[in-house]
Amino acid sequence: MNGTIDSSILVYLKSLTLLCVEDNKTTQLLYQSIFEDLVANIILADNGEDGYEKFQNQKIDLIIVDYDMPVLNGIEMIKKIRDGDKEIPIILVSAIQDIDVIVQALQLNVNNFLKKPIIVSEVMQAIENVSKLIFAGNYLKEQREKKIRELERKEEYNSYQEDLAFSKELNIxxxxxxxxxxxxxxxxxxxxxxxxxxxxxxxxxxxxxxxxxxxxxxxxxxxxxxxxxxxxxxxxxxxxxxxxxxxxxxxxxxxxxxxxxxxxxxxxxxxxxxxxxxxxxxxxxxxxxxxxxxxxxxxxxxxxxxxxxxxxxxxxxxxxxxxxxxxxxxxxxxxxxxxxxxxxxxxxxxxxxxxxxxxxxxxxxxxxxxxxxxxxxxxxxxxxxxxxxxxxxxxxPSSQKEKRITKTFESTLNAVEEANDWYTDIWSGFTTNYKLAYNAGVVFSELFMNAYEHGNLGLDAKTKHRLLSEDIYFTTLEELQKSCKKEITVTIDIIEANSSRYMATLIKDEGQGFNTTILREIFKDRDNFNGRGIYISRQSSLGLYYNSEGTSVLFLHKA
CATH class of the missing domain: 3.60.40.10 (PPM-type phosphatase domain)
Structure with missing residues (x-):
C-alpha cells in the first residue's frame, strides 16, 4: 500500500499526527492498519465531541472525520474546529451523497471527501493529496519565516549602522x-x-x-x-x-x-x-x-x-x-x-x-x-x-539683576539641613507656586549635598556606594567633617526679564572639582545610578551649568 505514495511525501508523513474520528470500531481498526506504518501517531476518537476534545488537548496535523456520528456529527465538529483553526487539513467521510452536506463541508474548507464503504486506494490518494497541501503550506510558511528573519536581521543591522552613524556624528x-x-x-x-x-x-x-x-x-x-x-x-x-x-x-x-x-x-x-x-x-x-x-x-x-x-x-x-x-x-x-x-x-x-x-x-x-x-x-x-x-x-548682565542674596555654610550635616531650611524660606517669599518651590528645593538639596560630600569632603561615587552598602555612610561623613574647614557659598540672583522673574542659584564649594566632560555620559545614560541626581536636577530646572573646574553649579527657575 505504501508504495502508491510519492517517496518524499512518505518521509513527510512520518512526522505527522493523524486524528481519526469514527464511531464504527471496524472502521477504526481499518484506519489503524492503513496508517500505523505511515504516520508518527494515530489518535482515535469515538464521536465528534470526543474528537474535538482530543483536537484541543493535543497537537494534530491532519483529521479524518466521519459525518454520521452520535453526540456530535462530523460537520458540527468541523464547525467548532474552524472557529479556532482555519487551516488544519480535514478529510470528511460520508455514506450519503446529500448535496447540503457537501455544500456545508466546502464552506468549512474541507480539503477532501471520501465515501463509504472505505476503499483503501481512495484513502491513500486522499491522504497523499492532503499531505502535499500540508507540505506545501509548511514550506511556504518556512520561507515566509525565513524572509521575516532575514528582514529582521537586515533591519537590526541597518538600525545598528544608523546608531553607529549618529554616534559618529555626535563625536564629530x-x-x-x-x-x-x-x-x-x-x-x-x-x-x-x-x-x-x-x-x-x-x-x-x-x-x-x-x-x-x-x-x-x-x-x-x-x-x-x-x-x-x-x-x-x-x-x-x-x-x-x-x-x-x-x-x-x-x-x-x-x-x-x-x-x-x-x-x-x-x-x-x-x-x-x-x-x-x-x-x-x-x-x-x-x-x-x-x-x-x-x-x-x-x-x-x-x-x-x-x-x-x-x-x-x-x-x-x-x-x-x-x-x-x-x-x-x-x-x-x-x-x-x-x-x-x-x-x-x-x-x-x-x-x-x-x-x-x-x-x-x-x-x-x-x-x-x-x-x-x-x-x-x-x-x-x-x-x-x-x-x-x-x-x-x-x-x-548685572543690570537685569533685581536682587542678590549670598550666604556661606560650613561643611557639616547640620549646615546641610540649615541651608535647605534657608533656601525654602527664600522661595516662600519669592512665589506662591508650591510645586515650583518644591522642585527648586529638590534641586538645591541634591546639588548642595553634592558640594558637601563630593566637593568639600572629597568622597567619590564608588566610595559613597560602598559606605552605604556597609551602613556607615553618615558616621563616615560626621568623622570627615570634623577636620574639614572648607565652606559652601550660595549666591542667589533674582533676575527680571520679559516681565518675568527668574531665580539663578549658584552653589560653590572649595573642593578639588571634577572632570566636567563626564556630564555628557551622565545625561546620555540617565538610568545609571552615578550622576542620577544631576540628571533629576536638570529635569527639575530651566538649566543646569557647571564651571569648568566643577566647583560651582548654577541652576535656573522661573517664577
Whole structure:
C-alpha cells in the first residue's frame, strides 16, 4: 500500500499526527492498519465531541472525520474546529451523497471527501493529496519565516549602522560647554539645540573654548539634502575641530577659514555649496568677530531689549570660493545671542502660509533660556521639515539683576539641613507656586549635598556606594567633617526679564572639582545610578551649568 505514495511525501508523513474520528470500531481498526506504518501517531476518537476534545488537548496535523456520528456529527465538529483553526487539513467521510452536506463541508474548507464503504486506494490518494497541501503550506510558511528573519536581521543591522552613524556624528560635533557655563567676568550661559531630521544630518556645529576669554562657535548647513550634503558638513566640521585643537591658544580665525577652504574645496562637488558661520566671542575686548557664509542673520538682544541682526558677509562656501570677509561688532551692550541654521526659519508653522521666520525674532526676545525658545518653536511648527540647529547664549548682565542674596555654610550635616531650611524660606517669599518651590528645593538639596560630600569632603561615587552598602555612610561623613574647614557659598540672583522673574542659584564649594566632560555620559545614560541626581536636577530646572573646574553649579527657575 505504501508504495502508491510519492517517496518524499512518505518521509513527510512520518512526522505527522493523524486524528481519526469514527464511531464504527471496524472502521477504526481499518484506519489503524492503513496508517500505523505511515504516520508518527494515530489518535482515535469515538464521536465528534470526543474528537474535538482530543483536537484541543493535543497537537494534530491532519483529521479524518466521519459525518454520521452520535453526540456530535462530523460537520458540527468541523464547525467548532474552524472557529479556532482555519487551516488544519480535514478529510470528511460520508455514506450519503446529500448535496447540503457537501455544500456545508466546502464552506468549512474541507480539503477532501471520501465515501463509504472505505476503499483503501481512495484513502491513500486522499491522504497523499492532503499531505502535499500540508507540505506545501509548511514550506511556504518556512520561507515566509525565513524572509521575516532575514528582514529582521537586515533591519537590526541597518538600525545598528544608523546608531553607529549618529554616534559618529555626535563625536564629530564638539561641544566644550555641555551643561557648563562660561567663566568670564559676567555669568554667560551657553545652550544648544541639535535636532537632525534624519540619521545623517546636513547640519553640524562646534563650540570650543579657545582660552579663558575667547570662545569659537561654528555652524555648517549642507545646502541640499541627502548623503552628499551630510558628508560635506561632517567632513568640514571634523577638520575645523582638528584645526582648532592644533592651534590651541595660538588661534587665528583667518588661518582657520583659509585652511578649512583649502581642505574642503577638493572634496565638495561643483554644484555643491555650504552655508557656514565662523564666530569668535572675545570677552576681553567685548567684540564678536565673524565670517558668515550665506547663513541666516544672527540675532542679538541689547540691554534696551532691541533685537539687532548680524547678517552674512560672504556668499555660500563652494569649490570656487577664493576670498572671504571677516567682520567685527561690539557686544558690550548685548545680553543674548542666537546663531542658527536655516532649517529653523524655513520650517512651516501651523498658521497657514507662514514660516517660522515670521516669529523667530519675537520668540527670541521673549525667551530667557534655550528651553523657552525651544518650547515656542515646537509649539508653532506643524512638523519638522529640515535639520534644526541653534546656539543660544545668555550673558546675564548685572543690570537685569533685581536682587542678590549670598550666604556661606560650613561643611557639616547640620549646615546641610540649615541651608535647605534657608533656601525654602527664600522661595516662600519669592512665589506662591508650591510645586515650583518644591522642585527648586529638590534641586538645591541634591546639588548642595553634592558640594558637601563630593566637593568639600572629597568622597567619590564608588566610595559613597560602598559606605552605604556597609551602613556607615553618615558616621563616615560626621568623622570627615570634623577636620574639614572648607565652606559652601550660595549666591542667589533674582533676575527680571520679559516681565518675568527668574531665580539663578549658584552653589560653590572649595573642593578639588571634577572632570566636567563626564556630564555628557551622565545625561546620555540617565538610568545609571552615578550622576542620577544631576540628571533629576536638570529635569527639575530651566538649566543646569557647571564651571569648568566643577566647583560651582548654577541652576535656573522661573517664577
Amino acid at each position: 560635533v564638539r561641544n566644550d560647554f555641555y551643561y557648563k557655563m562660561l567663566d568670564t567676568e559676567q555669568t554667560t550661559l551657553v545652550d544648544f539645540l541639535y535636532k537632525p531630521l534624519d540619521i545623517l544630518s546636513g547640519d553640524a556645529y562646534s563650540a570650543r573654548k579657545i582660552c579663558a576669554e575667547r570662545v569659537f562657535y561654528f555652524i555648517v548647513d549642507g545646502m541640499g539634502k541627502g548623503l552628499s550634503a551630510s558628508l560635506s558638513s561632517m567632513l568640514l566640521t571634523a577638520y575645523v575641530n582638528h584645526a582648532v585643537d592644533k592651534m590651541g591658544e595660538d588661534f587665528s580665525l583667518k588661518r582657520l577659514i583659509e585652511s578649512s577652504l583649502e581642505y574642503i574645496k577638493p572634496i565638495i562637488l561643483d554644484e555643491e555649496a555650504l552655508s557656514t558661520e565662523f564666530i569668535v566671542m572675545d570677552y576681553k575686548n567685548s567684540t564678536m568677530i565673524y565670517s558668515k557664509f550665506a547663513m541666516p542673520p544672527s540675532l542679538t538682544q541689547s540691554i534696551d531689549n532691541e533685537v539687532i541682526k548680524i547678517r552674512s558677509n560672504n556668499p555660500p562656501m563652494s569649490k570656487f570660493t577664493d576670498q572671504f570677509a571677516i567682520s567685527e561688532t561690539d557686544i558690550s551692550k548685548i545680553t543674548k545671542l542666537l546663531f542658527y541654521s536655516d532649517g529653523l526659519v524655513e520650517n512651516s508653522v501651523r498658521e497657514k502660509g507662514k514660516l517660522y521666520a515670521n516669529f523667530i525674532e519675537n520668540d527670541f526676545l521673549r525667551s530667557f533660556t534655550k528651553d523657552e525658545l525651544k518650547e515656542k518653536l515646537l509649539y508653532k511648527i506643524d512638523a519638522q521639515e529640515d535639520d534644526m540647529t541653534f546656539i543660544f547664549i545668555n550673558q546675564l
